[in-house]
Amino acid sequence: MKFSKNISCNDCSIKCDVFSVLSKLENGMSIINPLHVFYKKHEYICKQDSKVTHAIYLVKGSAKLYIEGLSHRNICLNILKPKSYIGLLSFFESLKYAYSVKAIEDTHVCMIDINIIKKLYLQNHDFLLKLNGEFGKSVATIMQKIVTLNQKNIRGRLADSLLYLSRLYDSEDFQMLLTRKDLGELAAISEENAVRLLSEFKQEGIISVEGRNISIKDKKLLQKISEVG
Amino acid sequence: MKFSKNISCNDCSIKCDVFSVLSKLENGMSIINPLHVFYKKHEYICKQDSKVTHAIYLVKGSAKLYIEGLSHRNICLNILKPKSYIGLLSFFESLKYAYSVKAIEDTHVCMIDINIIKKLYLQNHDFLLKLNGEFGKSVATIMQKIVTLNQKNIRGRLADSLLYLSRLYDSEDFQMLLTRKDLGELAAISEENAVRLLSEFKQEGIISVEGRNISIKDKKLLQKISEVG
DNA sequence: CGCGAGCTTGACGTTGTTCAACTAGAGTGG
DNA sequence: CCACTCTAGTTGAACAACGTCAAGCTCGCG
Secondary structure, eight states: OEEESOOOTTTOSOOOHHHHHHHHSTTGGGGOOOEEEEEOTTOEEEOTTSBOOEEEEEEESOEEEEEEOGGGOEEEEEEEOSSEESSGGGOSSOOBOSSEEEESSOEEEEEEEHHHHHHHHHHOHHHHHHHHHHHHHHHHHHHHHHHHHHHSOHHHHHHHHHHHHHHHTTSSEEEOOOOHHHHHHHHTSOHHHHHHHHHHHHHTTSEEEETTEEEESOHHHHHHHHHHO | OEEESOOOTTTOSOOOHHHHHHHHSTTHHHHOOOEEEEEOTTOEEEOTTSBOOEEEEEEESOEEEEEEOGGGOEEEEEEEOSSEESSGGGOSSOOBOSSEEEESSOEEEEEEEHHHHHHHHHHOHHHHHHHHHHHHHHHHHHHHHHHHHHHSOHHHHHHHHHHHHHHHTTSSEEEOOOOHHHHHHHHTSOHHHHHHHHHHHHHTTSEEEETTEEEESOHHHHHHHHHHO
16 A cells, blocks of 8 residues: 555546536635555455545545455445545445445545545535435445345346446456455355356356356346346 | 324424424424325335435334335335434435335324425535434444345344344333234344244243233343344 | 465255244124 | 134244355466
C-alpha cells in the first residue's frame, strides 16, 4: 500500500460525482484534498468493524466486497470495478463497516474525508439524491441475495453468479479475476462445489471453461437453472 | 381495511419525527394531510414490487416485514412495533418495495405522501440524518441475517430469533403474536423444524413454552447456541 | 528441483426439507 | 347438541442436498 496526496481532482482520470459537485462551487477544489491510495492484490481496502473515516471511490483495478462470516467463511456480495463507491453501504451515520473490501488486482482508490462528504451532500441535493439512489439499489441487491442464499440450490446459486459476472464484464466471454474459492464465496457455496459445478456446466455444454476464462454458451439455459434452482 | 383523513397530527397519540419537523415550521401542519389506515390481522400493508407512494409509519398494532421468496416461501426480516417506519428500506429513490408487510394483529398506520417527505428532508437536515441513520441500522441487521442464513445451523437460527423477540418485547417472558410458521419464516427454517426445536429447547430446560407464550430460562445457553450454531 | 498455491475428484456423513399422518381446539350450520 | 371443517400444532421417517475430508494433480516461482 502506497499513498499520494499530490493528485488533484483536475488531473484525475475519473470525473466522479464529488468532482461534479465541486466544480459547481467557487473554489470548490480547494476545500478537499483527496488522498489517493494504491493497494496491491490481496490487500485490505477496508476491514469489517473498523471505523468509517473516509468515502472511498474505486478509480482503477478491482476489489471484492464481502462479509466476514463465522469460522473464516466469507460471503461475497459484490465485485467492484472502477467508478464505484466502496464505502456506500456504511455511508450514512453508521460508524463501522459492516463488511470488508479486498483488492483482487492492484487497485487505486481515492479517499475523501467523510465530514467533507457530509457537508457536500447537505449543501447539494442532487448529490444527496444520487447517493441515496445508489444506496437503494444496493439494498435491492442484498434482498435478492438473501432469497438466493436461503432458497436456491447450489446449481442455481452458481448460475446466478456466472450471470452476474457476465453482466459485470458486459460480455458472455470474460476472464474473471476470481479464484475458485472467490467464486465459491460469491455464490456462497464451498470451493469444491464451485469446481464440481463448473465441470458439470461445461460437460452439459452450458459454458466453456479454461482456467479463469469463462464463456457462456447457453445463456437461456443458465437463466433457467438460476430460476428453478 | 378502513381509512380516515380526519385525524390531525395534533390529535395523534404518537409524536413522530415528521411531527417534530412540521412543528418547527410555520403553518407546517397545513401542508400535509396524513392518511390514517386501519388494517385487520393478515391484511397486506404493502406488497413486494408494488409502487412506493407513501411513507408509512406504524402507529398501533404490529406487523411482519418479509421477503416473498421462491415457491411461496417467505423470509421474515423484522417484526414491527409502533413508532417504526414501514417504508424505510425502500425510501430513497427506489420505486418499488423490495419486500411485503402484513399485519399480525389489527394495526393502525399513518401514510404521508412520499413527495412531501422528500421536500421535508431536503429542507430539514436533522430529519434527513435521522432517516439515514435508521436506514444504516437496517442495513447492519440485514448483513447479520445473511451470515446467519448461510452459516448457522437451524438451532442457532432459532436461538437467534428467540433472542430477537426477547429484545423486541424487552422481556425474557413474552407472548409472541407469531404462529409456528411465522416463527419459522423469521428464523428461515421450515415450520416443522420450528416446532421440533421449540420442543427440544423446552426438553433441555432452556425455555418454557405454552402455546405462544415463551419464557427464556437460560439466556446464557441460548446465546451460546446462537453463537456456535 | 522442490515447494506452495490453486485446482480437481471421490467418498462420506450430517443436516434440513418434505411428505404424511395425527391431534386438539375453534367456529359453523343442520 | 352433534357432526363438520378449518386452522394450528406436532411427530416420525425418508430422502436429497451440501459441506467436509482426504488425496492427488499442475503450474509457476524461488
